Amino acid sequence: MTLPYKLTYFNVTGLGEPIRFLFTYGNIEFEDSRIDDFEEWKNKIKPTMPFGQMPILEYESKVAHQSLAIARYVAKKVELVGKNDWEDLEIDAAVDTLNDLKIKLSSFHYESDENIKKSKMELVLKEQLPYYLKKLNDQAEKNGGHLACNRLTWADMYLAGIAKYFNYVAQKDIFADAPALKKVCDYVYNLPSIKAWMNKSPKTLF
Amino acid sequence: MTLPYKLTYFNVTGLGEPIRFLFTYGNIEFEDSRIDDFEEWKNKIKPTMPFGQMPILEYESKVAHQSLAIARYVAKKVELVGKNDWEDLEIDAAVDTLNDLKIKLSSFHYESDENIKKSKMELVLKEQLPYYLKKLNDQAEKNGGHLACNRLTWADMYLAGIAKYFNYVAQKDIFADAPALKKVCDYVYNLPSIKAWMNKSPKTLF
Numbered sequence: 001m002t003l004p005y006k007l008t009y010f011n012v013t014g015l016g017e018p019i020r021f022l023f024t025y026g027n028i029e030f031e032d033s034r035i036d037d038f039e040e041w042k043n044k045i046k047p048t049m050p051f052g053q054m055p056i057l058e059y060e061s062k063v064a065h066q067s068l069a070i071a072r073y074v075a076k077k078v079e080l081v082g083k084n085d086w087e088d089l090e091i092d093a094a095v096d097t098l099n100d101l102k103i104k105l106s107s108f109h110y111e112s113d114e115n116i117k118k119s120k121m122e123l124v125l126k127e128q129l130p131y132y133l134k135k136l137n138d139q140a141e142k143n144g145g146h147l148a149c150n151r152l153t154w155a156d157m158y159l160a161g162i163a164k165y166f167n168y169v170a171q172k173d174i175f176a177d178a179p180a181l182k183k184v185c186d187y188v189y190n191l192p193s194i195k196a197w198m199n200k201s202p203k204t205l206f
Numbered sequence: 207m208t209l210p211y212k213l214t215y216f217n218v219t220g221l222g223e224p225i226r227f228l229f230t231y232g233n234i235e236f237e238d239s240r241i242d243d244f245e246e247w248k249n250k251i252k253p254t255m256p257f258g259q260m261p262i263l264e265y266e267s268k269v270a271h272q273s274l275a276i277a278r279y280v281a282k283k284v285e286l287v288g289k290n291d292w293e294d295l296e297i298d299a300a301v302d303t304l305n306d307l308k309i310k311l312s313s314f315h316y317e318s319d320e321n322i323k324k325s326k327m328e329l330v331l332k333e334q335l336p337y338y339l340k341k342l343n344d345q346a347e348k349n350g351g352h353l354a355c356n357r358l359t360w361a362d363m364y365l366a367g368i369a370k371y372f373n374y375v376a377q378k379d380i381f382a383d384a385p386a387l388k389k390v391c392d393y394v395y396n397l398p399s400i401k402a403w404m405n406k407s408p409k410t411l412f
Contacts, residue, residue: 051303051341062292069298076291085282086268092275097257103309116322135257 005030007070009055010041012204015067016055018161019074021188022154024197026078034202068095068158075154087149094139094147094155101132102162109169125170133178140180147184160188168206211236213276215261216247218410221273222261224367225280227394228360230403232284240408274301274364281360293355300345300353300361307338308368315375331376339384346386353390366394374412 005023009016011034023030035041035054046052050065057063057070064070072092075081082088108120140147147155163185167173175182188194211229215222217240229236241247241260252258256271263269263276270276278298281287288294314326346353353361369391373379381388394400 050299051306051338057295059292064292064295064299066299066302069295069302072298073291073295076294085279086265086270088282089263089270089275089279092278093256093270093272096272096275100257132257 003029003031004059006033006058007031007055008033008035008058010034011036011202012165012206013161014165014206015162017164018071018154018158019055019057019067020197020201021157021161021194022071022074022078022080024193025080025157025191026074027193028074028077032201068099071095071154071158075157080152080154080157082149082153087153090148091153091155094136095158097132097136098155098159098162101129101136102166104128104132105166105169129170129174130177133174133181137178137180140184145180145183145187152187156184156188160185160194164206209235209237210265212239212264213237213261214239214241214264216240217242217408218371218412219367220371220412221368223370224277224360224364225261225263225273226403226407227363227367227400228277228280228284228286230399231286231363231397232280233399234280234283238407274305277301277360277364281363286358286360286363288355288359296354297359297361300342301364303338303342304361304365304368307335307342308372310334310338311372311375335376335380336383339380339387343384343386346390351386351389351393358393362390362394366391366400370412 005028007016007019007023007030009019020030020032035045049056050063053065055067055070056065057073064073072081072095082091104124108117108124111117111120136147144150146152147159159181163175167175175185189198211234213222213225213229213236215225226236226238241251255262256269259271261273261276262271263279270279278287278301288297310330314323314330317323317326342353350356352358353365365387369381373381381391395404
């Protein structure tokens with residue numbers, strides 16, 4: 001059987017897992033295509049991607065790119081979006097803030113110059129990360145253990161999906177001092193559909 | 207008269223102008239609050255912002271942050287969003303791709319080390335910028351002079367609003383070799399409401 005949705009990404013959690021979580025949560029079957037061979041990616045697949053990046057989502061012979069845009073699309077299908085425009089704004093703002101944090105964390109991870117990497121890493125881990133974690137943790141406390149709207153939304157799914165990547169690049173458990181954020185993640189991981197998904201999905205470095 | 211919407215940003219175009227364009231396009235009056243004093247910003251205003259950043263949008267004693275989230279919210283009000291979920295995905299992907307380009311362009315602009323700045327700038331201007339411009343220009347050609355959906359959407363408003371900032375940080379007219387993108391911008395600038403807005407708005411460095 002050919003499934004209507006095909007998601008293609010690397011064989012890691014990263015930017016793909018929030019989307020996989022969303023499909024799974026809504027019981028929407030999808031083809032979980034994973035690129036494992038980096039040489040094949042670089043030489044054969046990357047040049048065929050819309051902007052040289054993954055994930056991409058294929059549906060009815062159309063191709064979409066950009067992980068957040070894809071996640072928002074799936075979130076609509078599985079009803080994890082806002083009940084009105086302002087709620088959507090709050091959810092989008094939470095997601096974009098997590099994405100800002102992701103960019104800061106990635107900034108040193110992919111730096112090739114070891115000296116620059118070290119000084120950047122220090123700036124991010126000692127200043128920027130604690131600043132974001134404190135504010136996001138407060139936000140989760142105010143929203144009853146969720147990032148927005150006092151209930152489960154795709155912002156929570158995004159955080160829970162990308163958390164492993166965050167810890168991998170930060171080289172530590174960044175949620176150790178952010179109990180409300182840890183609670184957001186644990187809430188998602190304990191949803192029966194997500195728990196089953198995590199049990200059966202490939203074990204990867206991050 | 208107190209207006210229902212208040213947008214606060216620096217006295218430049220940057221991340222604020224796409225939102226100002228959207229309000230203007232939809233004839234929604236808003237308070238256009240501009241912070242001009244950098245010391246006041248740094249010491250007094252920044253610490254009061256949700257994540258230390260602008261723009262913010264105030265409405266009915268609520269405060270929202272994140273420029274793209276705010277722009278998407280206003281785009282819904284002025285009907286410059288998709289006609290279905292897949293169209294919204296295409297618009298969101300175009301906006302996020304412009305945002306990726308913005309992050310790359312900003313990466314060297316705010317770099318304090320002159321040597322790193324120079325090598326970063328060369329990488330961005332000689333490799334990344336042409337790559338993005340070529341693909342985005344093709345996309346605008348395929349969409350009849352728009353970035354998505356073959357018609358005016360908030361992705362076009364976002365590009366036209368942030369174009370001056372792009373040229374400022376790149377230190378050149380990046381649209382000189384991207385005629386279809388220039389056409390997208392010109393289409394927006396020639397909308398009567400936007401033309402009137404640009405004529406009356408403060409003249410700023412970018």
